Amino acid sequence: MNDLGRLEDLPADYVAELRALNLVPLWPSLRGVLPPTVPTRQTQATHWPYKTIKPLLLKAGELTPIEKAERRVLVLANPGHTLEKMQASAAMYLG
Known part of the structure; x- marks a missing residue:
């Protein structure tokens, strides 16, 4: 598992509950925005x-x-x- 986690790493029932309430976890998406090392x-x-x-x-x-x-x-x-x-x-x- 990655430090920030991936959407696939979350339990399916948890993801389903989030989607039912129109919620999206941000941390799986941060990898593309925030590099794992100190940015230049x-x-x-x-x-x-x-x-x-x-x-x-x-x-x-x-x-x-x-x-x-x-x-x-x-x-x-x-x-x-x-x-x-x-x-x-x-x-x-x-x-």
Whole structure:
């Protein structure tokens, strides 16, 4: 049996009771999300001072009228996750 357990390791009657109540055990699914070893940290300490980005936010509104884009969003992208992923951390998207 694995440290986190598998759905197949649980008693069938227990699984049936869970399903009857529309419940799903999370721990068997965590293996794909949480590696068994310490994960490699990618997030880098990053700071986005409002006074620095405010002019760029205002310019976004000037450069792109509402007819071209309903929302003008500047995503706070952490360089540790690459700018293409547009993530502030492994679990957060900020815009």
